[in-house]
Amino acid sequence: MSAETGVIHDIGYRRYTGRRLGRPQIVRALYWHSLRSAFGLGRGAKAKIVPVIIFAIMCLPAIANAVAVANGNARLVPYDTYVFQLRVVLMIIFVAAQAPELVSRDLRSHVLPLYFCRPLRRMDYPLAKLAAFITACLAIIEIPLLLLYVGTVAQSHTPHAIWSQTRALIPGLLVGLMWAVLLAAIGLVLASLSGRRAYATGAIAIYFFLTWILAGILIAVTQRNVPGTVMITPPPGAIRPPGSPPTGPIQVHTMTQVPTTASHLSGLVSPFTTLDGVRLWLGGTSKGPLPGVGGYGALYGVMFLVLLAVSVGGLFARYRKAGAL
Amino acid sequence: MSAPLTAQPGAPAAEPSAVTPVIDTRALTKRYPGPVTALDALTVTVAPGITGLVGANGAGKSTLIKILLGLLEPTGGEARVLGRDCQRDGEQIRGLTGYMPEHDCLPPDVTATEFVTHLGRISGLPPTAAKERAAESLRHVGLYEERYRQIGTYSTGMKQRVKLAQALVGDPRLLLLDEPTVGLDPAGRNSMLELIARIGAEFGISIVVASHLLGEIERICDHLVAIEAGRLLRADTITSMTQVSQVLLIDVDEGSEALLAELSRRGLDPRRHERSLLVGLDDDATYDAVRDAIADLALPLNRLEQRRRRVEELFADDPGTPEALTGASVGGTGGTGGIDGPGSTPEAPHVR
Amino acid sequence: MSTIELRNVSRWYGNVVAVNDITMTIGPGVTGLLGPNGAGKSTVLHLIAGFLAPSRGAVTVGDVPSWRNPGIYRTVGLVPERDSVYAFLTGEEFVLATARLHELADPAGAARRAIAIVDMADAQDRRISTYSKGMRQRIKVAAALVHDPQVLLLDEPFNGMDPRQRLHMLDLLTKLGAEGRTILLSSHILEEVERLADTIQVIVSGRLAASGDFRAIRRLMTSRPHVFLVRTSDDRLLGSALIGRPAVAGVELTNGGLQVRASDYGTFSRELAVLARDQGVRLREVLPEDESLESVFEYLIES
Numbered sequence: 001m002s003a004e005t006g007v008i009h010d011i012g013y014r015r016y017t018g019r020r021l022g023r024p025q026i027v028r029a030l031y032w033h034s035l036r037s038a039f040g041l042g043r044g045a046k047a048k049i050v051p052v053i054i055f056a057i058m059c060l061p062a063i064a065n066a067v068a069v070a071n072g073n074a075r076l077v078p079y080d081t082y083v084f085q086l087r088v089v090l091m092i093i094f095v096a097a098q099a100p101e102l103v104s105r106d107l108r109s110h111v112l113p114l115y116f117c118r119p120l121r122r123m124d125y126p127l128a129k130l131a132a133f134i135t136a137c138l139a140i141i142e143i144p145l146l147l148l149y150v151g152t153v154a155q156s157h158t159p160h161a162i163w164s165q166t167r168a169l170i171p172g173l174l175v176g177l178m179w180a181v182l183l184a185a186i187g188l189v190l191a192s193l194s195g196r197r198a199y200a201t202g203a204i205a206i207y208f209f210l211t212w213i214l215a216g217i218l219i220a221v222t223q224r225n226v227p228g229t230v231m232i233t234p235p236p237g238a239i240r241p242p243g244s245p246p247t248g249p250i251q252v253h254t255m256t257q258v259p260t261t262a263s264h265l266s267g268l269v270s271p272f273t274t275l276d277g278v279r280l281w282l283g284g285t286s287k288g289p290l291p292g293v294g295g296y297g298a299l300y301g302v303m304f305l306v307l308l309a310v311s312v313g314g315l316f317a318r319y320r321k322a323g324a325l
Numbered sequence: 326m327s328a329p330l331t332a333q334p335g336a337p338a339a340e341p342s343a344v345t346p347v348i349d350t351r352a353l354t355k356r357y358p359g360p361v362t363a364l365d366a367l368t369v370t371v372a373p374g375i376t377g378l379v380g381a382n383g384a385g386k387s388t389l390i391k392i393l394l395g396l397l398e399p400t401g402g403e404a405r406v407l408g409r410d411c412q413r414d415g416e417q418i419r420g421l422t423g424y425m426p427e428h429d430c431l432p433p434d435v436t437a438t439e440f441v442t443h444l445g446r447i448s449g450l451p452p453t454a455a456k457e458r459a460a461e462s463l464r465h466v467g468l469y470e471e472r473y474r475q476i477g478t479y480s481t482g483m484k485q486r487v488k489l490a491q492a493l494v495g496d497p498r499l500l501l502l503d504e505p506t507v508g509l510d511p512a513g514r515n516s517m518l519e520l521i522a523r524i525g526a527e528f529g530i531s532i533v534v535a536s537h538l539l540g541e542i543e544r545i546c547d548h549l550v551a552i553e554a555g556r557l558l559r560a561d562t563i564t565s566m567t568q569v570s571q572v573l574l575i576d577v578d579e580g581s582e583a584l585l586a587e588l589s590r591r592g593l594d595p596r597r598h599e600r601s602l603l604v605g606l607d608d609d610a611t612y613d614a615v616r617d618a619i620a621d622l623a624l625p626l627n628r629l630e631q632r633r634r635r636v637e638e639l640f641a642d643d644p645g646t647p648e649a650l651t652g653a654s655v656g657g658t659g660g661t662g663g664i665d666g667p668g669s670t671p672e673a674p675h676v677r
Numbered sequence: 678m679s680t681i682e683l684r685n686v687s688r689w690y691g692n693v694v695a696v697n698d699i700t701m702t703i704g705p706g707v708t709g710l711l712g713p714n715g716a717g718k719s720t721v722l723h724l725i726a727g728f729l730a731p732s733r734g735a736v737t738v739g740d741v742p743s744w745r746n747p748g749i750y751r752t753v754g755l756v757p758e759r760d761s762v763y764a765f766l767t768g769e770e771f772v773l774a775t776a777r778l779h780e781l782a783d784p785a786g787a788a789r790r791a792i793a794i795v796d797m798a799d800a801q802d803r804r805i806s807t808y809s810k811g812m813r814q815r816i817k818v819a820a821a822l823v824h825d826p827q828v829l830l831l832d833e834p835f836n837g838m839d840p841r842q843r844l845h846m847l848d849l850l851t852k853l854g855a856e857g858r859t860i861l862l863s864s865h866i867l868e869e870v871e872r873l874a875d876t877i878q879v880i881v882s883g884r885l886a887a888s889g890d891f892r893a894i895r896r897l898m899t900s901r902p903h904v905f906l907v908r909t910s911d912d913r914l915l916g917s918a919l920i921g922r923p924a925v926a927g928v929e930l931t932n933g934g935l936q937v938r939a940s941d942y943g944t945f946s947r948e949l950a951v952l953a954r955d956q957g958v959r960l961r962e963v964l965p966e967d968e969s970l971e972s973v974f975e976y977l978i979e980s
Contacts, residue, residue, distance in 0.1 A: 013465060013528040016458060016496035020449045023416065029446040042439070109432040114491060117394055118447045119420035380839050382809045481714060507836070510714040510865050511974055537811075537839050540868045553841075578946065612959050620954040625946035629963040640840040 027124045030115075034132035037101045050097040054090050055140055061086065062144040066151020075152045075165075078286035079145055079172025080279055085289075087141070088272050091183055092208040094140055099187035100200035102129050108195030112319075126188075126319045130312065133188055137180035145172050175279050182271055182304065185311035192318045211270035218266035219273075219291065223257040230254055257291075264294035274303045345408050346370045347499055347531045348393060352402035355388050355555075363388035365555035366402065371533060375525035377542030378535040380551045380558060380640065386535055389552075390501060394419055407498055420449060423492030427503040427535075430488065433477025437468055437487045440476060441494050448495030455494070462490040465528075466520060482513035489520070493530075500524070500532045506541060518545050539636045543567060551639055559639055566639070569631040571606040574598070575615060576628035587618040606631065679739035679752050679827040679859050680704050681725055686734035688720055695720040697883035698734075703861055707854035709874035710863040713978060717883040718863045719758070722830055725861070726755050738828055751779070754821035758832040760813065764806035768797055768816045771805060775820040784823075791823040792816075796845060810837025818846070829853065829860045835869060847873055871970040879977050886980075891973045896942065898976060902926045903942045904966040907949070908934035910959035918956050922948060934962065 021029075040047030065077045077083060106112055115125055149169045156162045190207060191200040231249040234240060244250040267273030267290045276288040281297025293300060348371035355364040363384040378386065391397035393406050395415015404411040406418045432440065441462060445455030463472045466486040471479065476487060485505060492500055505521060506514040522545040525532045536542055542549060543563060551558040559566075575595075577584055585602060588595040591614050593604045604611060619626050681703040688696040696717045712718045723729045724736050727743035727750075736743050743749050762771055772791055776784035792801050795815040805813060814837055821829060831850075835843050850873055854860050864870050870877065871891070879886045887894050895903075909915050912935040916928045919937055924944035929936040939945035953960045966972070 013524075014461065015529070016450070016454065018454050019451055020420065021451060022449070026447055026449055033443060033446075043434070105432060105434075110428060110430045111432055113424070113426050114430055114444060115447060116396060117419055117422070117424040118444070118495075119416045119449055120447065121416070122396075380841070382811065382839055384809070510712075511867050511971060512713060512978065514865065537835075537837070537843065538866065538868075539840055540866075609959065612961055616950050616953055616960045619950040623947050623951065625943060626950050626963060627946060627965060627968075629960060631962070637840060637844070640844055 023120055023124070026118070026120050027128050030120075030125070030128040031132050031135075034102050034129050035135055037105075038098050038133055038136035040098075040101070047101070051094065051136075051140075054094045055143075058087070058090050058140055059144045059147055062148035062151060065148055066154070069152050069155045075148070077148055079148065079169050080175045080284045081276070081286045081288045082145065082148075082172070084276070087179075088212060091137070091140070091179070092205060092212075095137070095183050095187035096201045096204040096208070098136065099133060099184075099191035099204060100194075100197040102133055103188055103191045104195055104197050104200040107192065108197075122319060123316055126192075126315050130185060130188055130315060133184040134180050137184045138177065141176040141179055142173055145169065145176060171279075171282070171284065174282075175275070175284070178278060178304065179275055182275060182308055182311075185308055185315065186271060189311045189315040189318065192315060208271070212272055215266055215270035215273040216289065218269065219259075219263050219289065222260055222262035222266055223291065224260050226256045226258045228254045228256060259291035259294065261294060261296075263291055264296050265299070267293075267300065268303050271307055274300055274307065278304050344373055346405075347373050347376075348404070348406055348533070350402065350404040353389075353392065353399055353404050354401035355392065355397070356400045357384075362555050364392075364399070367552065367555065367557055368402075369550055369552075369557050369560050371531075371550060371560075372548060373531045374547040375522070375532045375534065375545055376548040376550060377546035377563075378533055378550050378552070379537065379539065379542060379636075380553050385552055385555050386503070390424070390503070390535075393501070394422065394424065420495070421497055422499045422501060423495060423497035425488045425492045425500070425502045425505060427507060429484070431476045431484055434475055436475055437463060437472040437479075437490070440487065441491050444491045445494040450495065458494050458496065459490070462493040463487075465493065465524075466490045467516070481508045482510075482516065485509060485513075485517060486520075489517075493524075497530060500530055502532060502534045504536055505534060506536070506538070514541070521545055539640075543636050549636060563636070566636050567633045569633050572632045573604050573606045573611060573615065574628065574630055574632050575602045575604070575619075576600060576626070577602075577619065578625040578627055580622055580624040583622055584618060584624055587622060588615065591618060601628070603632070681828065681859060681861065682735075682737045682740075683721070683724070684735045684737075686724065686731045686736055688717075688724060688729060688732045694883050696724065696731075696880075699880070699883075699885045700734075701878055701885055701888055703859060703876075703878070705854070705857045705859050706875045707850060707860045707862060707873050709870035709877040710861055710880065711865075711867070711870065711877055711974060712880035712886075716880045718880055719832065721880065722755075722832055722861070722863055726753065726830055751824065752826050753828045753830065754824065754826035756814075756817050756821045756829070756831040756834050758836065762805050762813060762817060762820075765804060767802050767804050768792065768808070768812075768819075769801035771816060772801075772819045772823055776823045779824040781824060787823050787825070788819075791819040794822060794849065795819045811839055811842045814838055815842065815846070818849075827858055829858060831860070831862045831864075833864055834862065835864065835866060843869070867969075867971045867974055877970070879974065881978060886977045887973075891970045892968065894977075895968050895973050898973075901967075901976060902938035902940045903945070903968070905937045905939065905945075906931075906934050906962070906964045906966050907937055907960070908962040909953065910961070911956075914956055915953060915958045918952050919949075922952070924948060936966075 036042050039051045040049075061077050061083045065075055069075055106115075112125070116122060146169075149165060153162050153165050156165060186207070187204050190204045193203065194200045229251050232252055233249045240246065240250065267277045273290055276290045277293050277297065277300030279288065280290060280293045281300050348369070350370075351368050353364050353367040354362070356362050361384065367389070378389075388397065392399050392404055393411055395411045395418050398412060407421055409418050411418060438459060441459040442455050445459050446452065448455075450458060466489050468483060468486050468490065471483060476484065479487070485508075489502070489505065492502070502521065506517050509517060518541055521532060521534065524530055525545070534542065534546060546563050548560070548562050549566060550560045575584070581597075581600075581602060585595050585597070588602065588604060593611065593614060595602045595604045597603075604615065606612075615629070683699050683701050686696060686699050687694065699721065710718050710721065720729065724731055725738065725743055727738075727746060730744040738749050738753060741749055743753075766774070769788065769792065773784055773788040776788045776791075781787050789798075792798055795818050797812065797815050797819060800808065800812060805816060808816065814834060818831075818834065821831075834850075835846060838846060847869065850860060850862070854873075854875075862870065862874060876889055877891050877894075878888045907915070912930055916930060916935050916937075919925045919935075920928045922945070924939055924941035925937060926940040927938040937945070949963065950960065967976070
């Protein structure tokens with residue numbers, strides 16, 4: 001028979017002698033954490049509502065078109081502009097709602113000193129946030145495009161057809177990338193101005209909406225109305241205007257809207273039309289909100305880079321001082 | 326995975342030369358445009374153990390912490406933490422230290438577990454280790470089921486514990502605690518102080534506690550660093566700053582007049598001090614004389630103790646009358662640098 | 678002389694009873710208002726300051742009800758806990774503005790005096806936003822003193838002050854109390870309240886748990902034996918002698934010395950020296966372990 005024994009286990013403090021990850025992995029951990037915040041993961045059901053709904057609606061045109069193609073119709077939705085107006089509205093909502101999740105919350109709770117007292121560099125924080133939000137916007141923009149592609153290609157039966165779809169997709173993905181990068185940067189820098197989510201969301205939404213509407217107005221009002229005439233032959237039995245010959249073609253007055261230089265440049269006031277201008281400059285053919293860039297395509301390219309530089313620069317500048325211990 | 330425990334109690338106050346100092350600054354200076362001088366040629370060495378950092382006003386304290394963590398460049402001088410240079414190896418130092426800020430820094434809509442785990446990842450722990458160490462840290466600071474609730478529902482005391490847990494999660498060699506008891510009620514302060522003392526004694530982690538409350542510092546710290554106007558005022562062990570003097574203090578609830586007379590009669594030259602009597606302690610016979618005097622008069626004895634210096638005397642304004650008590654000498658060494666203790670009026674004993 | 682009086686005062690918010698039937702009188706001198714977080718101390722201060730009306734009972738300052746009576750602010754000065762200063766003003770502007778709001782005859786002079794009292798004359802021309810926390814506290818006290826109030830209400834006034842500033846503030850409050858002003862001080866730092874306050878009022882869960890001199894309060898706790906730590910030349914010998922006495926409830930030999938629990942404090946304190954002498958044991962140290970304000974407070978919270 002063995003003697004009765006008992007043990008008291010030592011559950012005091014234990015030192016950590018395991019692997020310690022370096023700065024790159026730490027930044028990656030922050031990246032993943034921020035990416036999850038952008039979609040409301042790990043934060044309860046309410047936080048997922050906006051991202052999920054936006055994503056679902058964004059996918060609808062792709063799914064609808066895929067069904068149409070399956071029924072024998074041609075693909076209607078272009079890859080490079082997608083459904084432009086819809087995409088604008090959805091991205092405004094997504095960026096305005098989610099950018100504050102990544103950035104304003106930390107500012108409000110004054111948690112930044114707890115990041116900066118750890119083994120990462122100051123600028124790693126905005127870097128990780130920007131990378132994460134660009135990824136999030138990319139997902140919202142590109143996945144529907146890919147769905148559109150897959151839906152169309154599934155009905156293509158020749159390698160040539162598949163190849164032409166692919167050739168059309170690539171520029172679309174590129175445009176989507178530009179969208180993601182610019183919108184993410186602008187959204188984050190505006191959100192970083194306030195710890196209050198309501199203010200941040202408001203600032204982002206107001207900026208994007210106002211400039212978008214302004215661009216639309218400018219484009220419309222700066223177009224010139226050019227009068228002209230055209231000869232048409234009305235079908236037999238149609239009522240003819242008084243004073244016109246009873247048979248044969250008649251003269252009809254027309255008014256055409258023609259873009260002017262001003263209309264070509266109006267797109268510069270809004271990031272969305274700027275992006276469209278760059279698309280046109282790079283050879284995009286689908287019809288977008290801009291009536292052409294009229295030789296000013298390079299200006300749009302410059303504007304895109306300026307907006308990007310100011311936003312990214314502003315974001316990093318913001319975190320140079322903020323969250324000082 | 327964590328290794329088996331090797332408990333290292335905090336090293337007792339040793340000669341600075343025998344042990345690597347935990348913090349070591351030389352002529353550390355920081356000037357801001359203003360002109361504001363936050364640190365002025367500060368030279369100080371902090372030994373392992375629990376050290377109180379006191380007296381620094383806002384600018385000096387936060388500037389010092391930022392420089393030590395490698396987040397700010399000094400205008401002049403140098404600083405080393407755990408043997409590493411603050412300017413060159415800031416990142417490494419930040420990986421070895423834990424910091425508990427004074428202000429609110431917790432998000433309200435996250436649970437303590439998630440929060441501390443996330444910060445564990447940012448400290449460089451792999452995912453599983455971060456989870457485990459977060460759980461352990463929360464247990465050590467005394468947060469049990471509460472850790473699964475959102476931080477916004479916590480009391481002040483619980484929030485302070487979360488702040489401490491996130492400082493511990495990366496297994497630091499040095500903890501910087503900035504006013505850890507601010508906002509806590511007396512019971513909360515007691516718990517926090519006991520916790521800090523336990524961490525210093527049992528976990529083998531050196532601690533620097535910045536606090537304005539000298540009572541706390543006397544209670545849990547081994548050493549003290551006092552900074553004033555950006556310069557070192559005094560750096561010393563708590564023991565030498567609270568040394569006993571050769572003066573005996575006697576408190577009787579009644580009959581102090583009679584006792585005064587009786588002690589005089591026995592040749593002890595007693596003096597009044599507030600509610601108490603003081604006699605010079607020349608040798609052990611004094612104890613017996615006092616005892617017998619009280620016994621003869623059958624007086625109610627409440628307190629009998631050797632008077633101690635108090636850390637607070639360092640900050641008392643007037644040098645006051647030198648200790649004019651029966652040739653009694655005052656213990657207490659000068660320590661390194663700064664204004665010395667003796668010369669100021671000794672205060673009433675610790676606890677009344 | 679202004680006395681603060683609460684008579685059967687209760688204050689509730691829906692189902693939450695913040696203050697429950699409190700009757701207390703606060704006279705001249707320094708009184709400490711103590712209690713755990715959430716006990717109702719701030720509510721009591723706000724009731725006295727006239728910011729809240731009692732749900733029941735009467736709160737008077739100098740026999741005048743504090744609620745809806747702006748006149749009391751001539752005699753009452755308040756130093757609240759929160760940061761309640763306009764950071765864009767300089768210290769001097771802030772105190773001067775307060776002096777003007779009080780419609781003092783010589784606002785500039787009064788402001789100067791008040792700033793001198795709190796020793797902020799050097800920094801008075803700097804913006805408050807540049808002040809440290811301790812300096813902000815001091816300028817708040819100056820603003821509360823500018824109209825020379827008879828009654829001063831302070832909520833955690835030492836918050837953020839470094840040791841030197843604390844000692845100054847302690848001296849200042851002692852002096853003001855000695856001048857006969859009625860000073861009510863709410864603080865968690867018991868070691869400072871102990872030195873400053875002649876009387877304490879302890880609030881626990883909205884009820885007044887104890888008032889008066891804390892030493893006297895301790896003596897009233899007869900069910901709790903007084904604990905002493907005694908260091909002698911022969912602890913065990915003295916210990917065995919002590920345990921034979923009816924006044925002693927228990928004796929324990931510890932590393933720090935002999936811990937004695939005296940059920941009858943009065944008798945024990947008279948017998949100790951006698952017993953030591955009779956046994957030939959040298960008494961080196963006799964320390965009361967639970968007579969401090971901190972211990973008394975702990976006991977009051979527990980019960």
